[in-house]
Amino acid sequence: MRALDVEPAGGICELLSPATVVVPASGDPLAPRAARSPYLRLFHDRGRHELVIDVGPVDLPPHSMAEHSEELVYQLMHVPFDAWVHGYRAELSDAQGARVPRRVLHHIDTTRPAARDLFLPVAQRFVALGAESEAQNLPAWLAGVRLRRGEPLLVSTMLHNPTATPYSGVRVRLVLQYTETRPLREVAGFRVDVMFPTGPMEFDLPPGRTVRSWDGSPAVPARILGLSGHLHRYAEWMELRDLTARRVIWRARPRTDASGEVTSMPVSLPHLGLGRVVYPTHRYRITASYFNPTGHTIPEGGMAKVGGIFTPVAPLPEVAVGDPLYQADIRHLLGLRCDPGGMGGMMAHAAHSE
Numbered sequence: 431m432r433a434l435d436v437e438p439a440g441g442i443c444e445l446l447s448p449a450t451v452v453v454p455a456s457g458d459p460l461a462p463r464a465a466r467s468p469y470l471r472l473f474h475d476r477g478r479h480e481l482v483i484d485v486g487p488v489d490l491p492p493h494s495m496a497e498h499s500e501e502l503v504y505q506l507m508h509v510p511f512d513a514w515v516h517g518y519r520a521e522l523s524d525a526q527g528a529r530v531p532r533r534v535l536h537h538i539d540t541t542r543p544a545a546r547d548l549f550l551p552v553a554q555r556f557v558a559l560g561a562e563s564e565a566q567n568l569p570a571w572l573a574g575v576r577l578r579r580g581e582p583l584l585v586s587t588m589l590h591n592p593t594a595t596p597y598s599g600v601r602v603r604l605v606l607q608y609t610e611t612r613p614l615r616e617v618a619g620f621r622v623d624v625m626f627p628t629g630p631m632e633f634d635l636p637p638g639r640t641v642r643s644w645d646g647s648p649a650v651p652a653r654i655l656g657l658s659g660h661l662h663r664y665a666e667w668m669e670l671r672d673l674t675a676r677r678v679i680w681r682a683r684p685r686t687d688a689s690g691e692v693t694s695m696p697v698s699l700p701h702l703g704l705g706r707v708v709y710p711t712h713r714y715r716i717t718a719s720y721f722n723p724t725g726h727t728i729p730e731g732g733m734a735k736v737g738g739i740f741t742p743v744a745p746l747p748e749v750a751v752g753d754p755l756y757q758a759d760i761r762h763l764l765g766l767r768c769d770p771g772g773m774g775g776m777m778a779h780a781a782h783s784e
């Protein structure tokens with residue numbers, strides 16, 4: 431009798447079998463199977479204007495990954511209504527509702543397969559939070575990311591317990607604060623990574639200095655309203671440069687604690703929030719520098735990305751599902767969930783962040 435309760439295999443991984451991967455919107459016949467996400471539930475607090483993406487519950491033994499980590503890598507949900515998201519935060523609790531240390535949340539990332547990225551013809555990344563990320567909340571009237579009813583959202587969660595204390599029934603709640611009224615500025619997230627265009631974003635750090643960069647241009651003119659970055663231990667600095675205009679848009683060093691661990695990155699609001707326009711006719715370069723003093727290579731120890739919010743000056747093109755890079759990127763993301771050993775890189779990432 432028990433076996434009847436077990437869901438048949440498939441779900442989100444079935445999307446990888448056709449030649450062209452299409453992540454279905456909620457109206458598509460494929461959607462219900464793909465969206466059968468065992469560790470994801472949606473709650474809606476209409477009074478507080480909050481949509482809650484609830485991931486879990488899972489147990490977190492000491493010094494290990496969460497149980498059911500494979501299922502958490504990518505789960506599919508569909509946005510239940512039209513909304514502009516202007517803020518977000520993450521909450522962690524255990525089975526008794528007690529707080530769980532934030533450091534067990536390696537990351538919770540969201541991707542919008544129905545929307546395009548600013549710099550690449552791939553699925554747009556939405557909210558991403560790590561252990562060090564702080565909650566963000568813009569005034570509802572000012573700016574928000576427009577989510578459309580029924581659009582798919584891929585939710586990637588990694589929980590990892592670096593402490594000696596076991597936690598049971600752990601849940602991560604990603605709380606999205608929204609408004610139903612169009613704000614002054616419609617915004618979206620962007621990112622530029624030294625490992626673009628797709629694939630794993632981690633890279634090895636041999637002993638000594640490693641400098642990496644990537645060049646590209648946005649698809650449309652866009653006003654960058656705010657930006658920050660993500661780096662790992664042993665990072666020295668990173669910068670975003672306009673090669674065409676020959677000027678530095680942003681340069682930052684990570685803030686670290688006494689042990690050298692990155693605790694935060696500076697946030698920049700160009701021109702007091704009025705923003706800085708980037709152009710498709712200009713080339714931009716992200717560069718990051720690391721210095722590894724340990725004398726041995728740190729596998730997948732490096733990472734460097736700039737992320738932030740922008741408002742398009744001209745509308746972003748529709749997503750081109752057939753684009754080879756879009757396909758490669760979706761296959762990479764879902765492969766982390768569905769390919770045997772696909773989690774290897776993510777596990778390594780967690781291990782060295784301990």
Ligand SMILES: [Cu+2]
Nearest residue numbers: 660661662733
């Ligand atoms: Cu990282």
